Amino acid sequence: MFGWSDGRYSLSGRRRALSRRILSVAAFAAVVASVVFLVVFVRRNYSGVPSVSSLERAWAAGDYQAVYDRSEIILQRRPLDGTALAWRGFAAYYLYAEKNDPAQAQTYLVECVTSLRNALYRVSAQSRPEIAYVLGKAYYQRGYYYADLAMKYLDEAHEAGLDHPDLAEFRALAASYLGDYKTSVEAFTEALSSNPSDLLLHALARSYAGLGDQDRAKQYLSRAISETGDELLRLRCRYELGSILLAEGKVAEAESEFAAILEKDPNSADAHYGLGVIYENQGDLIKARSEWRKAIRANPVHAGARQKLNL
DSSP states (O other): OHHHHHHHHHHHHHHHHHHHHHHHHHHHHHHHHHHHHHHHHHHHHHTTOOOHHHHHHHHHTTOHHHHHHHHHHHHHHOTTOHHHHHHHHHHHHHHHHHOOSHHHHHHHHHHHHHHHHHHHTTSOGGGHHHHHHHHHHHHHHTOGGGHHHHHHHHHHHHHTTOOOTTHHHHHHHHHHHTTOHHHHHHHHHHHHHHSOOHHHHHHHHHHHHHHTOHHHHHHHHHHHHHHOOOHHHHHHHHHHHHHHHHHTTOHHHHHHHHHHHHHHOTTOHHHHHHHHHHHHHTTOHHHHHHHHHHHHHHOTTOHHHHHHTTO
């Protein structure tokens, strides 16, 4: 009886040992399969694909075309790679800024927006503000109908504390597009304090005019006139200043501004139009119509002069 029992337990032990060997072999096979799968996956997805560090090196060297091209190779294999999408969007924006061909430039701008929109939700929270900053600028460059999106992303970058020198200026410009002159005044003032320029003085004046603060508008227009080295900007500021003065009933001062424009540019349609309005207000319709006809000769599509002449 004991012999049979010994044999029975011996058989059971052999079965358990065999089971353990089978499990060990199966586990080893699973590990091998995993390694093989990993090797195949890496070869398929990374073999011949540029590294992210190569994008960083190209960016540091200012080779935006290389960043753009290499990121495309990465995205062909890994289309949801947030880092590659971000680099491609950044490179596309800089290539847009470099191109003189409008059609080609717009192609890069659209690619910038598409790539950065896709990247936003595939990167870490720490990376989002930089992406929002460039995305906001790209939307602003796309024009008036994208101003709300420009403002959305530029605000996100601003609220995250980014301190890029042009961030305040782009926020101000987008706010102006939207008619949000309160925000544009605040942002233009911030931009002017860190990077003063004649263009910012002019832009700030226009924002104050939009708010109805004509005194501040005149103040900044006068500063732009005296400080700018750009004669075309000076003439534009003179016309806007003259228009404000005329609306305030300061006819002699307005006429002085329009006359100063015509001394530099006898064919200024705006200045001729402004003088025509002055003569109209003085009851001299012959001289007024003469000035408006001069405006039309200088600019056949001048809206104000055409309206005055019923054209």
